[in-house]
Amino acid sequence: MKIMSSFALAITATALSLTTFSSSAKTFEQAYDNISEKRLHQHIKTISSDEFEGRLPTSAGEKKVLDYLAKEFTQAGFKPGNNGSFLQPVELTEITPGDNTVLTIAGNGKTKNLSYVKDMVLGSSRVSELEAIKDSEIVFVGYGINAPEYKWNDYEGIDVKGKTVVMLVNDPGFESQIPSLFTGTAMTYYGRWTYKYEEASRQGAAAAIIVHETKPASYGWSVVTNGWTGPQYALYREDGNKDRVQLEGWLTLESTIDLFAQAGLDFKTYKRKAMQGPINKSLGLKATAAVESKIKRSTSYNFVATLEGSETKDEHVLLTGHWDHMGMDDALADDKIYNGAHDNATGIAGIIELAYALGSLDEAPKRSVTVIATTAEEQGLLGSKYYAQNPIYPLEKSVAAFNMDSLNILGQTQDLAVKGKGKSTIEDFLEVAAKKQNRNLVTEPNPSAGSYYRSDHFNFAKVGVPALYIGGGAIPLNDEVAAYKAKVQPEVRRCYHQVCDEYNPNWDLKGAIDDVRVIFDTMFQIADSDEWPQWSKSSEFQRPKK
Structure with missing residues (x-):
């Protein structure tokens, strides 16, 4: 994209119509x-x-x-x-996941295939044409939070290396309505999807999946499908973001309820437990999925101007x-x-x-x-x-x-x-x-x-x-x-x-x-x-x- 040459033309422009302030x-x-x-x-x-x-x-x-x-x-x-x-170059990696990914859930005598967009969205922040998990143990980790200042650690006492962690969106104060729990109904950074993927990566998980619910997320499933499909961007890093989980994504609420049912558990019960205190629970199920991505490196720009x-x-x-x-x-x-x-x-x-x-x-x-x-x-x-x-x-x-x-x-x-x-x-x-x-x-x-x-x-x-x-x-x-x-x-x-x-x-x-x-x-x-x-x-x- 040849941007620099166009700036010389833009700067010399004289016709500004309605944008002109009095000089x-x-x-x-x-x-x-x-x-x-x-x-x-x-x-x-x-x-x-x-x-x-x-x-x-x-x-x-x-x-x-x-x-x-x-x-x-x-x-x-x-x-x-x-x-x-006016430009600050920002080196980006464009990662475009394929739209034919299937998430297979096996266990308890059943095998279910979850469809891309309809049931879930999966992608990868790694700069890799193929990232896959096979027979990865699924663990419910409550809100996926490790917050010492709140004396809260959903990962305490469990090793999730190589496993698939499933977690709730937002943080415990939201639906509990308890003002003293985190910051009550006001979300903290621990409630953001960005944090949850970061923490799962620090814990060594293979995949991190967030349960979507419209009210605690503050947006509907269509926002997820519009935002997490198609080209995804990350800041360019020489290590190819290898410190991130292999796969990260979202599950619809309906798919999550079915997931717990397949494990012989009630989702609402475990959601309630997650609001009451740190929790982690192996579901006795295995996840298998492969994400094929197209990789492209590109340069975008911050615009910087000073008075x-x-x-x-x-x-x-x-x-x-x-x-x-x-x-x-x-x-x-x-x-x-x-x-x-x-x-x-x-x-x-x-x-x-x-x-x-x-x-x-x-x-x-x-x-x-x-x-x-x-x-x-x-x-x-x-x-x-x-x-x-x-x-x-x-x-x-x-x-x-x-x-x-x-x-x-x-x-x-x-x-x-x-x-x-x-x-x-x-x-x-x-x-x-x-x-x-x-x-x-x-x-x-x-x-x-x-x-x-x-x-x-x-x-x-x-x-x-x-x-x-x-x-x-x-x-x-x-x-x-x-x-x-x-x-x-x-x-x-x-x-x-x-x-x-x-x-x-x-x-x-x-x-x-x-x-x-x-x-x-x-x-x-x-x-x-x-x-x-x-x-x-x-x-x-x-x-x-x-």
């Missing part, structure tokens, strides 16, 4: 007020159009969105953030959001493009608007502001993970991180939802900004979804940079907004990671504008000060000690 210098208040719903609509419409082909990493759609960002950020007054380039600070230029306030989505599926009969209008054309549009606001100020804030529009978020937060492992600007000079992912398209709210509320003192600055809009800070409406652990800011949190992720609220501004929300919200939920996530000119983006403005305000407060936000003592994240 005259502005006060903070003028820049704040000039963040525009009309322009936000235009950006979303463009980025999520069929022309961008669903923005799959390494595709023609990637080239188009990166060109678009280069044009906009240059016009906004930002400079290339990576030694004269230099007026004083302490070496200190950076970071803003992330992912430009990628899920591309195209030629196997679909009609609409083949995953346009990703809400997820995450809205977030990228918000970042562009915020960049224009910052760039239009009569004087830049004291600290630098760096935008990192990431690649391969949909494949496991890979772009942000790569940047956190290979930072362009030192992490110890990264003051705070903000994230924009799937902005509020449900109208204005009286409150402001903070995902992972209480984790850092960034919220002190946020509260000041929210009060200007007469909004109070609240916990996100569905903390059990674990949203704080599901977007790009999380990788910065893991390396110690205080990170904030906000969006919308629970209480509509008035009855008119409430009626609009009631109409639109079911569609938003239905279209998550589906081809119907398309731009709608009738979306009410006033709530999104409120959120962009509050992030602009909060970022400016921090960027124009000498204060360093800190993690709260109760947070699982802390800055590394010098």
Whole structure:
């Protein structure tokens, strides 16, 4: 993909139509007020159009969105953030599993074959054309968690080397409704699928399979089949990811119930036991499966742009959001493009608007502001993970991180939802900004979804940079907004990671504008000060000690 040459053309572009901010210098208040719903609509419409082909990493759609960002950020007054380039290369391995995999379950006098997509999804993170398990003992390991701080270890007293572990999604606090168990109904990182595969790999398992249930997962089976089939990406590693389990995947709830029944056990009984305490139980069954994959190495790009600070230029306030989505599926009969209008054309549009606001100020804030529009978020937060492992600007000079992912398209709210509320003192600055809009800070409406652990800011949190992720609220501004929300919200939920996530000119983006403005305000407060936000003592994240 020849991206570099196209940037020279994009940067010299002069026709910017609706995206142009007034070039005259502005006060903070003028820049704040000039963040525009009309322009936000235009950006979303463009980025999520069929022309961008669903923005799959390494595709023609990637080239188009990166060109678009280069044009906009240059016009906004930002400079290339990576030694004269807007691009940070991210080496990826593309692994495309075959669609004819069968999972065979044998034991207790029966043999059952589970079908790909219908009953289960299996793949491999290993860079290998063939990964297989044969007669691998199946062990139920509860939630698949080893968390010393919670005195919880589902792997205690059992050796799972070479075995297939089956585990529940989320963590024990969710369905138990016990506030003192983990963090109650609010998901921790231990509830995320990423952690569960990582821990199974550390335990030496041959395969790791998660039981899908819509409520604790916070998404339906179609999201699993759309997200875990087709090309899968991993950061390139010379060892070919050999430290991962051979096979990883998901089981439908129905298949899991049948699996336990074949073992002569009741799934509901063992699920209840798993909520009460650590558990592991051999099912007396054997699993056999082979996954054939096509392997391709490729290069995608994070987009990095910086507005230099007026004083302490070496200190950076970071803003992330992912430009990628899920591309195209030629196997679909009609609409083949995953346009990703809400997820995450809205977030990228918000970042562009915020960049224009910052760039239009009569004087830049004291600290630098760096935008990192990431690649391969949909494949496991890979772009942000790569940047956190290979930072362009030192992490110890990264003051705070903000994230924009799937902005509020449900109208204005009286409150402001903070995902992972209480984790850092960034919220002190946020509260000041929210009060200007007469909004109070609240916990996100569905903390059990674990949203704080599901977007790009999380990788910065893991390396110690205080990170904030906000969006919308629970209480509509008035009855008119409430009626609009009631109409639109079911569609938003239905279209998550589906081809119907398309731009709608009738979306009410006033709530999104409120959120962009509050992030602009909060970022400016921090960027124009000498204060360093800190993690709260109760947070699982802390800055590394010098």
